[in-house]
Amino acid sequence: MLAATAERVITRLFIRSNSCKYFGLQISRSLGSCDKDKKKKMSRKFCVGGNWKMNGDQKSIAELCKVLTAGPLDPNAEVYVGVPAPYLIYVRSLLPSSINVAAQNCYKVEKGAFTGEISPAIIKDTGASWVILGHSERRQIFKESDELIAEKVEHALAAGLKVVACIGETLEERESDKTQEVVARQMCAIAQKVKDWTNVVIAYEPVWAIGTGKTATPEQAQEVHAYLRQWLTENISKEVSATLRIQYGGSVTGANAKDLAKKPDIDGFLVGGASLKPEFVQIVNARQ
Numbered sequence: 651m652l653a654a655t656a657e658r659v660i661t662r663l664f665i666r667s668n669s670c671k672y673f674g675l676q677i678s679r680s681l682g683s684c685d686k687d688k689k690k691k692m693s694r695k696f697c698v699g700g701n702w703k704m705n706g707d708q709k710s711i712a713e714l715c716k717v718l719t720a721g722p723l724d725p726n727a728e729v730y731v732g733v734p735a736p737y738l739i740y741v742r743s744l745l746p747s748s749i750n751v752a753a754q755n756c757y758k759v760e761k762g763a764f765t766g767e768i769s770p771a772i773i774k775d776t777g778a779s780w781v782i783l784g785h786s787e788r789r790q791i792f793k794e795s796d797e798l799i800a801e802k803v804e805h806a807l808a809a810g811l812k813v814v815a816c817i818g819e820t821l822e823e824r825e826s827d828k829t830q831e832v833v834a835r836q837m838c839a840i841a842q843k844v845k846d847w848t849n850v851v852i853a854y855e856p857v858w859a860i861g862t863g864k865t866a867t868p869e870q871a872q873e874v875h876a877y878l879r880q881w882l883t884e885n886i887s888k889e890v891s892a893t894l895r896i897q898y899g900g901s902v903t904g905a906n907a908k909d910l911a912k913k914p915d916i917d918g919f920l921v922g923g924a925s926l927k928p929e930f931v932q933i934v935n936a937r938q
């Protein structure tokens with residue numbers, strides 16, 4: 651008992667320190683879907699997000715919002731759309747309140763001399779309530795570091811936004827067997843800044859699957875999701891591990907969503923290309 655408590659304290663100390671030691675954690679539990687897995691999964695509301703990226707104009711956005719409004723969308727799914735910042739107010743005015751509006755990025759402070767940036771306060775003022783942070787395009791093209799992303803997550807949560815925090819390995823990292831090491835490192839940076847996980851959704855998006863048409867197989871995705879769940883159990887808590895939603899992202903389509911959605915640790919999707927098409931409705935309804 652004492653030893654277990656000490657171990658937990660030490661684990662927490664590691665999490666708060668800069669040197670995270672979670673690389674190479676082995677998956678020890680069975681990956682099969684037993685009744686217990688099913689129960690846990692049911693307690694996590696299915697969550698599907700669209701990431702429109704830098705696409706759309708007023709006309710195409712109005713058409714897309716019409717399609718989403720008509721749905722019908724599974725009432726048991728939580729839905730958000732990630733919108734280019736100048737259209738946040740517009741999209742909020744076009745969609746029913748059951749569909750959440752998200753920004754695709756934000757900065758780590760409330761206001762000030764940060765030309766070109768937007769803050770969680772500004773996002774909230776538009777009526778949007780979610781933000782996507784740490785997308786691989788932010789990490790790779792705009793060179794956002796694990797630390798900066800974690801600081802953004804911290805500030806966005808403090809400001810009252812729901813946060814989708816993205817993680818995932820590149821093809822090179824996967825091929826050199828570093829997938830677990832990379833997602834653990836990314837999780838570790840985020841975990842150092844998050845005290846309450848209630849308003850966090852993790853999106854596992856292997857970079858090699860984004861916009862490439864190469865979806866991870868349900869088994870490949872499940873393997874990493876199960877690893878993340880175990881990482882959460884060992885480094886945060888059993889409760890967070892059982893309740894935190896982990897979305898899969900990377901070439902999700904109407905055709906592959908149903909099989910991915912069957913996996914015990916996949917709690918929804920972050921969808922790029924297909925979220926600009928009527929097919930997004932099918933993806934939202936993948937669990938029906």
Ligand code: PGA
Nearest residue numbers: 860861900901921922923
């Ligand atoms: P994709 O993008 O569905 O077009 O692969 C996913 C994402 O970037 O979130």
